[in-house]
Amino acid sequence: MASILTNNSAMAALTTLRSISSNLESTQSRISSGMRVGSASDNAAYWSIATTMRSDNMALSSVQDALGLGAAKVDTAYSGMNSAIEVVKEIKAKLVAATEDGVDKTKIQQELNQLKDQLTSIASAASFSGENWLQADASGAVTKSVVASFVRADDGSVSVKKVDYALNTNNVLFDTSGGDLGILDKTYDVSxxxxxxxxxxxxxxxxxxxxxxxxxxxxxxxxxxxxxxxxxxxxxxxxxxxxxxxxxxxxxxxxxxxxxxxxxxxxxxxxxxxxxxxxxxxxxAAVAAPSSIADVDITGMNATQLNAMISGVDEALTEMTSAAASLGSVSARIDMQGEFVKKLSQSIEKGVGRLVDADMNEESTRLKALQTQQQLAIQALSIANSDSQNVLSLFR
Incomplete structure (x- = not known):
């Protein structure tokens, strides 16, 4: 039936054209943005997951920065401890030399004074970003922490994990609390x-x-x-x-x-x-060394006191070596954690990409198809609209 009031063919063609235009608009949006899921309306579940994981990835980026800062602190402390060990070795050698009969202890003491000043200089300089792990409170009340990871548990809760390093009498060179508890300013009991x-x-x-x-x-x-x-x-x-x-x-x-x-x-x-x-x-029974390494003065020491002092220095070297080993292990752990966080961040980025990124090969093919369909739909609508004009020929 031909009607000038209702053109069913035109309405059908218009509906098809509108659908094709909508699909074309979505495809063009994906191509221009590069994203298959750009908003919650595209896919609420994927958009929610992607948004959460992007947030976690930003936190991991901060963790990488914190690990870099922590590594610098640990490396600074390790370098200082390693340098101090070499100086204490020299002090031990000077003390052994002082046990020889007829040696001028005053001259050796002058060398020891220079070495003691060097230890003080090393401990003072081993500071990074305002933190010094070699010259600190050695009473056991201070624990240094390095941010290691950002963790999201199965229940959705989040937490920040840290690597702790407790400063105590076994790894601090000089005690700033005034208790003379550091490796270099405490007196050892030797036996x-x-x-x-x-x-x-x-x-x-x-x-x-x-x-x-x-x-x-x-x-x-x-x-x-x-x-x-x-x-x-x-x-x-x-x-x-x-x-x-x-x-x-x-x-x-x-x-x-x-x-x-x-x-x-x-x-x-x-x-x-x-x-x-x-x-x-x-x-x-244990015998106390005559003095700490920081205060050593051999000018008035007898043979027994010198031997006790040498034993005390040897114990200090043992503690310093252990402390350097601990710092080295912490440094190695931070390096491994840094590599892991970097790889984890890349994995999260890839995972998010799989959820929301558009396949540009597929989208470009779809765009060409939709453009072709749009042209055909426009022609169909044009043909449908011309049907009402054909009614006029019936009245000629």
């Missing part, structure tokens, strides 16, 4: 080396701690050594002027006594004389 052994007497084992000696110490005392092998067991005995010592492990010797007939298990058989551990030779 002879000891070793704990299990001694069997009449079938009953007992743990005993006795004084330990090194082979170098025995050689320095002009010891004579003998070796005895019974079966597959080889033992050694040292004689220092009638005082005997037996080797109990790779590095330690202990004082020995004749245990023939005493019930104590023998450690060494020397021509029918059985030697065992002298359980009465306990380590001597």
């Amino acid at each position: 002879a080396k000891s070793v704990t052994l299990s001694v069997n007497t009449d079938g009953v084992s007992e743990e005993v701690t006795v004084e330990a000696f090194t082979v170098d110490e025995l050689i320095a005392q002009n010891a004579t050594f003998t070796t005895n092998t019974v079966g597959s067991t080889t033992t050694q005995l040292a004689d220092v002027g009638g005082v005997f010592y037996v080797k109990v492990d790779d590095t330690n010797w202990v004082q020995a006594v004749d245990v023939t007939g005493t019930g104590q298990e023998a450690v060494h058989d020397e021509a029918g004389v059985y030697y065992g551990v002298d359980t009465a030779n306990a380590p001597p």
Whole structure:
């Protein structure tokens, strides 16, 4: 039926054209923005996930910056500790030199004063961004933290994880609290080396701690050594002027006594004389070093005090080496965490891209198809509109 009031063909063509124009507009928007999901109206679920993950990625970017700052602080502390170790080694060498008979201790003290000033300079300079981990409160109340990661849990809660490094008497060189608790400003209690052994007497084992000696110490005392092998067991005995010592492990010797007939298990058989551990030779009581490294003055020290001072410096070196190792491990962890955060950030960015980025190859193909459809729809609408003009020919 031909009607001049209602043109069904034109309305159908117009509806098709409107649909094609809408699709064309969406496709052009994706091409211009490069995004398949640019707003919540495109895909609410994907848009929500992408927005949240972009926010987390911005937080991870801040974490990377914080890790860089933390790494700089740790590296500064490590460099300072490493330099201080070399200086303390020099101090130890000077103290050993001072034990020689006839040496001028005043001249050595002048060198020690320069080395002490160098330690102070190193500790003061080991500062980054206003933080100094070598010259701080060593009372155990200070913990330094480095931001390590930003974590979103399964329940949606978020948290910031940190790497902690507690400043205490074992890693601070100078104590700023006034308690002289730092490695360089505290006085060490030193004692002879000891070793704990299990001694069997009449079938009953007992743990005993006795004084330990090194082979170098025995050689320095002009010891004579003998070796005895019974079966597959080889033992050694040292004689220092009638005082005997037996080797109990790779590095330690202990004082020995004749245990023939005493019930104590023998450690060494020397021509029918059985030697065992002298359980009465306990380590001597701890002796305080004459002073701290920061205040060392050898001009008035005797041989015993010098030896105690050398032992104190050696203990300080042990603590400094341990502290440097801890700083090194923290630095390595921060480096690994930095690499992980970088890779995690890239993974999140890729994941978000898979959700919301437009496939430009697909969109360009769709654009050409829609443009073709739009041209055909316009022609169809033009044809439909011309139908009403054909009615006029009926009245001619």
